Amino acid sequence: xxxxxDLKELEERVILIAVNVGxxxxxxxxLDELEELAQTAGAVPIARIVQNREAVHPGTYLGKGKIxxxxxxxxxxxxxxxxxxxELSPAQLRNLExxxxxxxxxxTMVILDIFASRAHTRExxxxxxxxxxxxxxxxxxxxxNSLSRLGGGIGTRGPGEKKLETDRRLIHQRIGQLKRxxxxxxxxxxxxxxxxxxxxxxxxxxxxYTNAGKSxxxxxxTGAGILAENKLFATLDPTTRAFVMAxxxxxxxxxxxxFIRKLPHHLIDAxxxxxxxxxxxDVILHVVDCSNPQMDMQMHVVKETLRELEIVDKTVVTVxxxxxxxxxxxxxxxxxxxxxxxxxxxxxxxxDGLKDLEQILGGIIxxxxxxxxxxxxxxxxxxxxxxxxYGQLLSEEYTEQGITxxxxxxxxxxxxxxxx
Numbered sequence: 001x002x003x004x005x006d007l008k009e010l011e012e013r014v015i016l017i018a019v020n021v022g023x024x025x026x027x028x029x030x031l032d033e034l035e036e037l038a039q040t041a042g043a044v045p046i047a048r049i050v051q052n053r054e055a056v057h058p059g060t061y062l063g064k065g066k067i068x069x070x071x072x073x074x075x076x077x078x079x080x081x082x083x084x085x086x087e088l089s090p091a092q093l094r095n096l097e098x099x100x101x102x103x104x105x106x107x108t109m110v111i112l113d114i115f116a117s118r119a120h121t122r123e124x125x126x127x128x129x130x131x132x133x134x135x136x137x138x139x140x141x142x143x144x145n146s147l148s149r150l151g152g153g154i155g156t157r158g159p160g161e162k163k164l165e166t167d168r169r170l171i172h173q174r175i176g177q178l179k180r181x182x183x184x185x186x187x188x189x190x191x192x193x194x195x196x197x198x199x200x201x202x203x204x205x206x207x208x209y210t211n212a213g214k215s216x217x218x219x220x221x222t223g224a225g226i227l228a229e230n231k232l233f234a235t236l237d238p239t240t241r242a243f244v245m246a247x248x249x250x251x252x253x254x255x256x257x258x259f260i261r262k263l264p265h266h267l268i269d270a271x272x273x274x275x276x277x278x279x280x281x282d283v284i285l286h287v288v289d290c291s292n293p294q295m296d297m298q299m300h301v302v303k304e305t306l307r308e309l310e311i312v313d314k315t316v317v318t319v320x321x322x323x324x325x326x327x328x329x330x331x332x333x334x335x336x337x338x339x340x341x342x343x344x345x346x347x348x349x350x351x352d353g354l355k356d357l358e359q360i361l362g363g364i365i366x367x368x369x370x371x372x373x374x375x376x377x378x379x380x381x382x383x384x385x386x387x388x389x390y391g392q393l394l395s396e397e398y399t400e401q402g403i404t405x406x407x408x409x410x411x412x413x414x415x416x417x418x419x420x
Contacts, residue, residue, distance in 0.1 A: 012080050014079060015074065016035060016045050016083055018086075019051050034085045038110060047073055059091060061088060071101075081105060082100065082104055082105070084104070112132050112266070130179070136171065203254065204285050204361070205285065206218060206253060208288060209258060209302055210259065215239075217346075217348040218241060249392050256275060259305045278311050279309065282364075284311070286316055286337075290321065290345070291323075292322075299318075315364055317340065344357045369409055370409055381403060386413065386417065
């Protein structure tokens with residue numbers, strides 16, 4: 001039976017469809033997430049249908065009986081399309097559309113559509129268009145009918161109507177062009193990264209499941225002022241800002257795109273250049289929404305995605321965020337992540353626990369530096385300015401013999417600063 005959802009009516013009304021092949025709770029949670037995705041994309045989910053099967057139907061995704069049920073529900077509710085909670089093959093897309101005589105979308109199409117509306121920088125737009133074209137290239141035949149009658153809505157943003165109607169040869173030409181443009185952006189990013197290395201600053205990549213509070217944390221620590229909404233994929237383009245601590249130490253923080261279950265491989269491939277910020281970082285700040293019932297699953301998705309991107313052997317700080325949402329006994333159940341190096345509980349919204357996070361980051365920075373204690377002659381005071389710029393000056397005392405300095409400095413600078 002269909003589970004009706006009482007939501008206000010908008011232009012695009014959709015029915016959510018899933019096939020349960022084992023875990024009903026996992027299927028239900030995935031559908032909840034699909035509902036959020038659909039709403040973020042501008043559609044109104046008005047009903048859900050779940051079919052229990054041993055396996056997804058290879059030709060039509062659903063079995064014949066369920067297809068008839070969906071057809072009746074489409075007629076009764078006036079829905080304008082359906083969204084399937086999996087990535088459909090070209091044959092499934094074409095056959096299901098023929099059987100239902102309506103617009104058929106899958107989870108990947110919805111995610112790509114959201115990304116297309118959220119990309120603002122040149123790099124973000126290139127990556128989204130590249131992902132969309134790769135997705136459409138292998139589905140061009142299966143999407144012919146739906147493309148001919150689309151007037152707007154989910155799946156039509158990004159490259160545009162003209163490119164949706166072009167043939168595979170032109171699409172692959174465009175993909176080649178976008179790859180070259182992305183390489184140019186990648187080279188520029190490499191130059192920026194080398195410049196940071198010359199400043200001897202440690203870098204931390206903020207990663208996590210979408211809507212875990214990554215952008216809110218960056219804003220709270222650095223005053224970055226980037227968009228932070230209670231929505232999936234509220235921010236897409238990466239932002240790097242310096243976090244200067246109370247003791248003068250500094251670390252560069254980079255916000256990254258949020259992860260999600262069933263993240264399309266087209267997106268992972270397209271966004272590898274952006275996610276390389278995490279690969280080349282010194283520290284991974286894994287932000288977790290500890291108020292979410294699906295916390296363990298979300299943590300697993302993030303870790304698996306990082307492993308797929310070959311982001312390993314990093315110092316990991318698990319930041320359990322949104323503790324302000326916990327109530328009663330929930331506050332006594334301390335979340336744990338035994339695979340991380342450090343753990344901290346915070347509320348990026350209220351500021352609770354941020355001092356603890358700062359202490360952890362300060363300790364990580366100090367552990368990467370070398371302790372220096374030396375008396376400089378007054379003629380060598382310029383070296384103290386270098387310490388102030390790139391290290392942590394603990395104390396300086398002016399005596400007859402010179403300036404007595406105690407500091408932590410980058411290992412690369414130690415020899416030059418210690419020599420007379």
